């Protein structure tokens with residue numbers, strides 16, 4: 001038996017928010033009971049809620065909070081394979097294994113995600129161009145499917161189910177556990193080089209030059225216009241050799257810059273982040289980096305997870321929440337789509353505080369997995385309702401024209417029609433999903449909005465501001 005309790009749930013963007021009957025099972029038998037005792041409602045897994053929009057929400061449905069499924073089941077120190085339950089977080093993996101010389105093969109910009117959430121979104125990291133996405137490092141998955149069975153699926157056994165589960169946004173079943181291969185590292189430090197990038201063409205030059213670095217990403221000033229459009233700070237990094245100690249003038253300057261920012265996390269306000277403060281931040285951050293290349297050795301956490309140091313930073317966007325916009329577009333020597341998107345933002349009067357740009361490598365999965373060869377941009381906006389949604393619709397058209405797509409883990413608003421054009425594989429994916437779940441047991445508000453499973457949610461969460 002499980003106990004269902006009505007709770008408000010939200011994603012990291014805090015838009016939309018909704019209510020659902022939630023259970024917090026600790027054992028697999030309790031998860032099976034939850035599946036049985038759902039009174040005919042849809043059901044969905046919810047990890048650490050770090051997807052931004054409605055991917056982990058299920059209005060009026062049954063939501064399984066997976067965080068107590070947090071056992072490490074096996075570890076082979078010779079190969080780095082771990083077997084762990086889906087509610088284990090990357091933070092827990094890091095705390096346990098970094099001191100032992102292992103690191104997850106792919107990490108996102110926060111370590112507060114569960115392994116289940118990482119696989120369901122087939123997350124990518126700064127090393128996509130060399131290591132692919134999270135699913136590339138998972139050998140098998142134990143999945144509770146709609147008929148109540150626990151199916152062990154891998155690339156040989158029920159391979160279609162395995163593929164559909166990587167990036168399947170929780171819609172093929174509830175991931176209970178997986179085998180994930182950690183990689184060896186010699187030290188808990190990263191050697192970095194930062195290169196001040198003067199415009200978009202310069203970004204692509206530096207990115208091409210940096211292809212052999214395992215980790216690459218660039219912060220971008222999304223408000224810079226004209227010949228400065230696309231200026232930013234490119235970061236490339238690699239795991240440091242044994243004995244390396246953090247240090248360097250750049251590290252000292254970055255620390256001084258970051259300290260006051262870390263203090264603002266206690267406010268739940270929307271006046272701090274506006275176009276003017278963002279413009280001032282961008283200018284200061286850009287000038288903090290000297291023209292050319294600088295080097296430093298930095299600890300792992302601030303390199304990979306800088307935002308985790310500001311607990312609850314999503315509240316800085318105020319009660320209306322925020323929205324992420326993350327497209328990937330194929331390579332184009334003239335960078336038309338990227339220029340189009342950046343131009344649309346700078347003309348709109350909106351500004352993104354956190355904007356990053358990165359080139360993906362060639363590895364891609366089918367189904368709903370996001371990464372495709374090309375360039376991806378991730379932007380955060382305070383939720384200003386309709387005018388912002390109009391801007392995003394306009395950017396969607398630019399992305400679609402270029403043959404690109406949006407990341408489902410960041411999405412709260414894409415239309416069904418645009419989704420279908422961005423993810424032409426959706427029908428093949430749905431055919432596999434429907435074979436395993438013919439009556440539509442697993443669903444989410446996002447899946448209902450996108451026409452994947454179930455009817456659309458009639459009314460959005462209390463904060464679904466549309467004016």
Ligand SMILES: Cc1cc2nc3c(=O)[nH]c(=O)nc-3n(C[C@H](O)[C@H](O)[C@H](O)COP(=O)(O)OP(=O)(O)OC[C@H]3O[C@@H](n4cnc5c(N)ncnc54)[C@H](O)[C@@H]3O)c2cc1C
Pocket residue numbers: 012044045046047048049050051052055056066086087107108109110112113114115116117118120121122123124125126169170171173174175176307409410444
């Ligand atoms: C600051 C920040 C930075 C980020 N950076 C990146 C990045 O660099 N790259 C990237 O790819 N993503 C990034 N993300 C997004 C994040 O990695 C994904 O949204 C991830 O899925 C969140 O994991 P979670 O445990 O919080 O899952 P949730 O948000 O709770 O759920 C996400 C999806 O996974 C499903 N799910 C969760 N657990 C299970 C399970 N056990 N079984 C089946 N389905 C499950 C849910 O149903 C839902 O569809 C970032 C997010 C934040 C907040």
